[in-house]
Amino acid sequence: MSQDSPTYSPLYRQIKGLMLQALEAGEWRPGQVIPSEQELAARFNVSQGTVRKAIDEMAADNLLVRKQGKGTFVASHNDPRALFRFLRLVPLDGEISHPESVPLECWRARAGQEASRMLGIKPGDPIIIVRRLLKFAQKPVVIDEIYLPGEIFQGLTLEVLQGWQGSIYSLFETRFGLRMIRAQESIRAVAADRGTAEVLRVPEGKPLLSVERVTYTYGDKPVEWRRGLYLTDEHFYLNELS
Amino acid sequence: MSQDSPTYSPLYRQIKGLMLQALEAGEWRPGQVIPSEQELAARFNVSQGTVRKAIDEMAADNLLVRKQGKGTFVASHNDPRALFRFLRLVPLDGEISHPESVPLECWRARAGQEASRMLGIKPGDPIIIVRRLLKFAQKPVVIDEIYLPGEIFQGLTLEVLQGWQGSIYSLFETRFGLRMIRAQESIRAVAADRGTAEVLRVPEGKPLLSVERVTYTYGDKPVEWRRGLYLTDEHFYLNELS
DNA sequence: AAGTGGTCTAGACCACTGC
DNA sequence: CAGTGGTCTAGACCACTTC
Structure with missing residues (x-):
């Protein structure tokens, strides 16, 4: 404000x-x-x-x-109008299609230097890491790696993620009582490494958008850090400047 | 009733x-x-x-x-606070440095399909194309190609651009009475072609941010279409989502 | 008809700027 | 000090939703 x-x-x-x-x-x-x-x-x-x-x-x-x-x-992330508030990816041809979220992995770890700094916790504190794929019209377009403070997200498992219909923030809100209100994204262009290239079905070295996001809840407390790699052959990141 | x-x-x-x-x-x-x-x-x-x-x-x-x-x-683009309203590029290390704009070329042409659609003019209408480089701390970081309706920007030359101290929108406002009030950017990741690679001093194929912008003046009239290629080794595109 | 937010008014007073 | 925008109040009425 x-x-x-x-x-x-x-x-x-x-x-x-x-x-x-x-x-x-x-x-x-x-x-x-x-x-x-x-x-x-x-x-x-x-x-x-x-x-x-x-x-x-x-x-x-x-x-x-x-x-x-x-x-x-x-305001609620269960409201369908909130869906595209944080996802700025739009198909080139203008066809509006809702993305499908495919959780791939979910495991426990300890915060390293970077994660602890981004999430405002101590190095070594427990964190949860989620890898998931975003598909538009059956095609993989985004691969996300999501870092969450373990203390807040106790009980988050791959099964929970897979069983949820709706956006991930809608899950966080309903299941963990955590409302995301603000985010900051840092965008760069990078080359696809081998693993990413396989998942997105593109050649290694393919230019991708790297979108790093820190998301805040009430009181400007950071509660999510994620890095997404976006394939921008048939989609682009849309930003309104005003 | x-x-x-x-x-x-x-x-x-x-x-x-x-x-x-x-x-x-x-x-x-x-x-x-x-x-x-x-x-x-x-x-x-x-x-x-x-x-x-x-x-x-x-x-x-x-x-x-x-x-x-x-x-x-x-509101005026001559106001220093307006400088970073449309330029979202931030150095990685947080050092705030003002960019230096280096005009390279400025020539007349006729609008093709795409330019006419973006600028809301007829194909074949006169346009002006500007190429310019943006440097941060002496280093080339952005190469811009800017398409302008010729009718509005009569008298715009390379000399005018080179002689101007300040942002390009500040020039447009002062010299052509045109105030930019809103813009929309489409962002993708692309590989540097040979010419771009040379200017930015990077290898061919280097992943770059492609930022396409349409800028509007009063009455939602489009008056600028530009495409920028951003080198994101030491800078990133910062976006606040709220 | 009753309850909600949305608009419009008029007047009093507060905070900031510049002479 | 006078003039500006900024806050706060109280009341009347409008537009929309629900019963």
């Missing part, structure tokens, strides 16, 4: 802070309605307009979703 | 429309102050709050910049 002067924070920002606490504490859960603006105004002893402004910012942050006539809801 | 028209638009949106017209017409120019909220409210015969909401949206769209105590200004 924008930056606060250290000495002054308007009322609606403080209300926003209280509402963020309610979200973090799990008082309001993804997909559910939060209390009406009137109720919140009464609860926090401010006017409805002030609550509105707090909600406005949180909606702009993709934390809440307003629905006229129905109420204000906690 | 009657079918609700999909054309309902609240008052503040209509005000926004009027203000957009003022921007397009050049009544308010980049970098300048626009009238105060009070004056605008009087001019449009609405309350200050309604003007505020229109300005809020335009500020969120990066069309205006609010400065407390001073006024509201038309």
